[in-house]
Amino acid sequence: MKDAEPRLDIRGAHPREWESLDPDWLAEVEALFCWSLPKGLIARMPKLGWVQNSGAGMDHLVAHPELPGDIPISRADGHFGFWMARYVCGHLLSEAQRLEECAEAQSRARWDPKLIPEDLGGKLALVLGFGRIGRQIGRALRELGMDVIGIVRNSREDAEFQLATSAKLPGFLPETRCLVLAAPSTKETRGIVNAGLLQHGNSKLTLINVGRGDLMRVEDLMAALDAGNVGRAVLDVFSEEPLPAASPLWHHAKVAVTPHHSGPSTPKDLIPDILDNLRCFAEGRPIEGTVDRLREY
Numbered sequence: 001m002k003d004a005e006p007r008l009d010i011r012g013a014h015p016r017e018w019e020s021l022d023p024d025w026l027a028e029v030e031a032l033f034c035w036s037l038p039k040g041l042i043a044r045m046p047k048l049g050w051v052q053n054s055g056a057g058m059d060h061l062v063a064h065p066e067l068p069g070d071i072p073i074s075r076a077d078g079h080f081g082f083w084m085a086r087y088v089c090g091h092l093l094s095e096a097q098r099l100e101e102c103a104e105a106q107s108r109a110r111w112d113p114k115l116i117p118e119d120l121g122g123k124l125a126l127v128l129g130f131g132r133i134g135r136q137i138g139r140a141l142r143e144l145g146m147d148v149i150g151i152v153r154n155s156r157e158d159a160e161f162q163l164a165t166s167a168k169l170p171g172f173l174p175e176t177r178c179l180v181l182a183a184p185s186t187k188e189t190r191g192i193v194n195a196g197l198l199q200h201g202n203s204k205l206t207l208i209n210v211g212r213g214d215l216m217r218v219e220d221l222m223a224a225l226d227a228g229n230v231g232r233a234v235l236d237v238f239s240e241e242p243l244p245a246a247s248p249l250w251h252h253a254k255v256a257v258t259p260h261h262s263g264p265s266t267p268k269d270l271i272p273d274i275l276d277n278l279r280c281f282a283e284g285r286p287i288e289g290t291v292d293r294l295r296e297y
Helices: 015-020 080-096 097-109 132-143 166-175 218-228 267-282
Strands: 031-034 050-053 124-128 148-150 162-165 176-181 207-208 232-235 255-257
Touching: 015 218, 031 207, 050 267, 080 132, 080 176, 097 166, 132 148, 132 176, 148 166, 162 166, 166 176, 218 232
Parallel strands: 031 050, 124 148, 124 176, 148 162, 176 207, 207 232, 232 255
Antiparallel strands: none
16 A cells, blocks of 8 residues: 555554554554554544545444544445355355265265256345445356346335345245345344244245344344255354354354355455545545445445
């Protein structure tokens, strides 16, 4: 970033080491690029006027008790969509191609011509949360031949995809093959995947969560899996991370747990996404694409 915008004095530090930074320099800091926000740091930055998040999820910053509500927060999510689309399609294709069964047959040196892949063509995929990330996931699923519907907060027209509000989710679920959660954590989305919704599911439904852990109620998901209202769950995000060893999700036969790696924050993906605002800041122009604190995203 320093090379990208030489007009700014940019310094880096590990979150655990911030207390060792020059307090006089901290007192002059006007912008902060971070993920976690250490307790007590904001108080040392009286001139802070912008926070750039190093990811797509914003709830940890929006709800941070030390971050004043008038400080703009911007996200970096432009490239996560490609990572998450590959994650979603990878897990879904593994099922459709019956790769685990093929591996089992191979381990026994058994040729099984009955292991015919599933045809995903024309099957319904729902993507809950249809911003830049959700749209990229939708495009990837469409390339697999699936019929894709984006689930959004407010009804709107879209030239590329059919969109529907979350109120219509129960009506879609009986015929849905894949439900992808890619929404932010807000007062309207927390717990949206619950017993009332999942009772409308089906035994072929694969639920994939790359959004936030609190979008779903774990106990309700477990019950739906056991009842056959969900066929399988692929979970990359959790309300508590790392996922505690005592969580029943680790050992459920119909659950795949991954370590929040569907959208890794790599410098080559993050930096291009924030350069425009870095230049805006250097030139005294307003930061663009900031979070709406009331909507929480």
